[in-house]
Amino acid sequence: MYAMPTANAPLSANAPLPVVAPAPVWARRAAHAMAICAVPSGLWRIAMAAGVYVGYSDQVLRDVFDIPGWGIVYVVGLSLLAEAAALFPLLLVSDRWQPLRPRTLSALAWTASAVLVLVALWQLVVAFSVESQTYMTSDTALTVWWLAFAPLFAIPALMTAVTWSYAKRRRAR
Structure with missing residues (x-):
């Protein structure tokens, strides 16, 4: 097993890390759920970058999002970054x-x-602002947008629960 360093014997760079108890099943499921929660909004953004109609007029895509143009790089990059960040909790379990x-x-x-x-x-503040509501061209597109982005609101609660579980297991060793 791992022995904690004392004041006379500091932890060396090559010393093994302390063993943490295995994550409970619910924490593993929550960590995997976070990765899944980021997928719908990422697919929606990628569809927007690919030119699929997602509720914005061509003029809004050009003027507001710079699509086609550098906006494509931004939107796809944001999707990839969001998914990579959503995989971070897997390190905790x-x-x-x-x-x-x-x-x-x-x-x-x-x-x-x-x-x-x-x-x-x-x-939530941005989603309910008047400006964000005026860009969508139909109620159906707005509904699809809400369905794509709604899972993201579960991530803070799931992340907090997984973090709490990790901290609790770390303290228990």
């Missing part, structure tokens, strides 16, 4: 690979949880 020390990973996870809550609240 993985038994195999830990790229960071547990204390660093825990601090990063708590920071991510707080940021996700703030971003979700901000997105």
